[in-house]
Amino acid sequence: MSMKWADSLIRISKHEVETLQKRVGEITERRVAGERRLQSMHDEAEREAERARADPEACWYHATYMKGWRVQREQLIQHIAVILVEEAGARDALSKAFEELKKFEHVAEVARLADVKELAKRESAALDEMGLRKASGR
Numbered sequence: 044m045s046m047k048w049a050d051s052l053i054r055i056s057k058h059e060v061e062t063l064q065k066r067v068g069e070i071t072e073r074r075v076a077g078e079r080r081l082q083s084m085h086d087e088a089e090r091e092a093e094r095a096r097a098d099p100e101a102c103w104y105h106a107t108y109m110k111g112w113r114v115q116r117e118q119l120i121q122h123i124a125v126i127l128v129e130e131a132g133a134r135d136a137l138s139k140a141f142e143e144l145k146k147f148e149h150v151a152e153v154a155r156l157a158d159v160k161e162l163a164k165r166e167s168a169a170l171d172e173m174g175l176r177k178a179s180g181r
Contacts, residue, residue, distance in 0.1 A: 049151030
């Protein structure tokens with residue numbers, strides 16, 4: 044028996060899994076980039092605070108700088124939060140697609156084993172028939 048239907052389902056499922064893996068990777072890269080940017084902002088704010096402590100003129104501008112910095116930080120934190128939700132959804136979709144792939148692979152293997160069993164049964168019946176013919180022909 045042909046297993047083309049199973050091969051097609053498995054191929055389609057593998058493609059879906061690969062596509063979702065790529066999507067999860069891209070989303071993760073965006074999240075990591077956002078987290079790096081957030082860390083960079085914190086490092087920059089620390090340098091600005093040191094500069095403000097060392098330079099009285101820079102101290103005048105530090106409060107305004109920090110006000111803008113906090114707004115940018117909050118926007119970035121919210122952006123990262125949105126990406127985290129998107130990443131969780133993509134991971135869930137990937138997990139479901141992987142489960143579907145495993146189900147198709149299992150069904151295909153069960154069908155393959157049933158075909159093997161059926162073929163062995165036919166071969167055994169053919170051998171039995173040949174044995175009976177040979178025995179009755181004596």
